[in-house]
Amino acid sequence: MPIQQIHADIEQFFNAYCLAYNQQDSQGVARLFAAPSGIAQHGQYTHFANPDTTAKNMHELCQWYAKQGFLQANFKINHLFLQGTQHAIADIAWQIERKQQAPWLFHTTYNLIKTSQGWLILLCTAYEESFT
Template sequence: MTTQQIHTEIEQFFNAYCLAYNQQDSQSVARLFARPSGIAQQGKYTHFSSPDATAKNMHELCQWYAEQGFLQASFKINHLFLQGSQHAIADIDWQIERKQQAPWLFHTTYNLIKTSQGWLILLCTAYEESFT
C-alpha cells in the first residue's frame, strides 16, 4: 500500500468519524475506537476497557453536545505521521458549530491502528480547547 493510499484511508476514516458525530450516532462513534482505548483531556485520562464503556462515554458526549446547541462538526487534518502501514498519528483541528453561539475550536491528536476492521482510535488527546 502506498503512502497516498494510507493518507486517503485515514481521511475517509475521519470523514466517517465526523459524520457519526454530525448524526449524533454515538454507537457509530464508539465503533471507531479500538478495545481497549482511551481519551486524554484537561489533565485526565479515561480508559475504555470494553465496548460498553466506550459506547456509554460516546452516548454521554453526544448528549452533552446536543445540550450545548450542537449543529455540526468539521475538521482539518493538520499533520499525519505514518508509522509503517498499520499505525499513524493524526493531528486534527476541529470546529463545532452551535446554535446562536460562537463555535468551539479545538485540536485533537489521534493514535490510530489499522486492524481487520480498518483504522481505529487507540488514544485521542484533546488540547488547546477554546470553548467560548
C-alpha cells in the first residue's frame, strides 16, 4: 500500500473519531479502540481490558465534556510516524470549543494498529493540557 494511501486512511480514521466525539457518540468513540487498549494522562495509565470497559470510560468522558460546555472538537495532525504498514504513531493537536469559555487546547499521541476492522487505537497519551 502506498504511503500516501496510509496517510489518507489515518486522516479518515481521525475524521471519524472526531465526528463521534462531536456527536457525543461514546459507543462510536469506543469502537475505534483496540481491545485491550489504554490512555495515559496526568502521570497515570488507565487500562481498557475489553470493549465494555472502553465504552464505559468513553461514556463518562462524553458526559464530562458535556458538563464542560462542549460544542465541538477540531484536530490537526502534527506528525505521523508510520511503522511499516500496520502500525503508526500520530501526534494530534486538539481544540475543544466550549460554550461561553475559551477553547480547550491540548495534544494527544496515538499508537495505532491496522486490523481487519481498520485502524484502531492501542494507546493514547494526552499531554500539554491547558485552558486559554
